[in-house]
Amino acid sequence: MTDHKILGDTASKTPNRTTGGWLNDLNRARGAGPFLADHPAPGTGLSTMAVHAGTHDDPRTGAVGTPIYQASTFVLNDHQYQSVEDGFARDRFIYSRYGNPSQWAVQEKLAALEGAESAIVFSSGMAAITSTVLALMDKGAHVVASSDLYGGTFNLFNQEFPTLGMSCTMVDSYDFAAIEAAIQPNTQLMYFEAITNPLLKIIDIPRLAEIAKRRNVRLVVDATFAPPIAMRTLEHGVDVVVHSASKYLNGHSDLIAGVAAGPRKLIDMIWPRLLNYGGSLDPHACFLLERGLKTLAVRMRAHEESALALAQYLESHPKVKKVFYPFLPSHPDYATAKRLLKNGTGNITFVIEGGDAAALRLVDALRIPKQATSLGGVESLISLPFNTSQATFTTRQRADVGIDPGCVRLSVGIEDAADLIADFKNALGAIYATKENAHA
Secondary structure, three states: OOOOOOOOOHHHHHHHOOOOOHHHOOOOOOOOOOOOOOOOOOOOOHHHHHHHOOOOOOOOOOOOOOOOOOOOEOOOOHHHHHHHHHOOHHHOOOEOOOOOHHHHHHHHHHHHHHOOOEEEEEOOHHHHHHHHHHHOOOOOOEEEEEOOOOHHHHHHHHHHHHHHOOEEEEEOOOOHHHHHHOOOOOEEEEEEEOEOOOOOOEOOHHHHHHHHHHOOOEEEEEOOOOOOOOOOHHHHOOOEEEEEOOOOOOOOOOOOOEEEEEOHHHHHHHHHHHHHHOOEOOHHHHHHHHHHHOOHHHHHHHHHHHHHHHHHHHHHOOOEEEEEOOOOOOOOOHHHHHHHOOOOOOEEEEEEOOHHHHHHHHHHHOOOOEEOOOOOOOOOEEEOHHHOOOOOOOHHHHHHOOOOOOEEEEEOOOOOHHHHHHHHHHHHHHHHHHHHHHHO
16 A cells, blocks of 8 residues: 655654554654644744744745645555554544644644643534543542532533532632542542633632542643633643634634644543544634644733723622722732733723613623623623623622623723823713713
């Protein structure tokens, strides 16, 4: 049979990769990747890695940047057949649901940014979360999770788990005694978010990692609000980090994607779930994600600069009752944020006088932020938890998790801080002037 090789066929890199016969070798080890080739970034800075890691110029034309490999299937040869027989099909191109050069390129960039051995991209953040969690848990297993989770994850644990013979205990992410007390003999996983939505709690991940290691439980962290420019989560003892790549990682509000990153051994365990559940990311979406990642570092600096200036302005406004921004000294987790985060976030949550009715008037009065869910885009996005992310909660349930009437969630884009401040100044002035005139 013809030995047909294409760019990235790791048969040419067998000394560093999983190879045929490895099952009988007591010294076998998994290599990092799989990646298109050994192509480290020409520097160690995160911005340099964001631009160069994993990106491959077209070998035939010299075009700058990774081509889009818009193919569903690949020519088979002895290497592919042997990989299936010997159990390392993940290291060969066979079928795009299994792996595609466009996927490998962006996965290499994501792994480099996270400091991980391996990464997998998915068709959504929930595909990444579901595949990761179910790969690391057995039937009858139990997970300890934060009580303020993303709604999709909350539904996975509370609606799907019972049908799978699994269970979940949700605890206050600040209460480490309660977290440890919730661990049961069948607990296999702890699941938390690095920064919570919408109150932007900064979770002390090293303390969670210490508990997980001591109790022999794996720790998975959703770091969607804390991309690797802000926090390299794996460096704090986390086993697997997941993201909704639709947010900061991509940054342009034009893509749905997810990622899981960590040791090759664990990512190899998650990969079959990707195959079984069908959550693979198509080549064009991989191209969009790789393009977005190249500007991650500069975008995060712009997000932080504008968000901090706007948060300071809002905190000084007489009609704003509370502001939650981790790099404000008034934030309850300010010290933790300074210790764990390398850069700030673009998210601000604040509460205004007049409750949800006033908040509705505010979002209508603003000109720059778009009324939309999601976060992390170059444009500012604004929403109200009471009718979006926590719409299914009762008033009491929202109060129990600290969401007061008049709560507003803002994802600050990369617009100029002066323009954002002027927009909020005008909008706040208009809605309260209207209200006061109505009572005159």
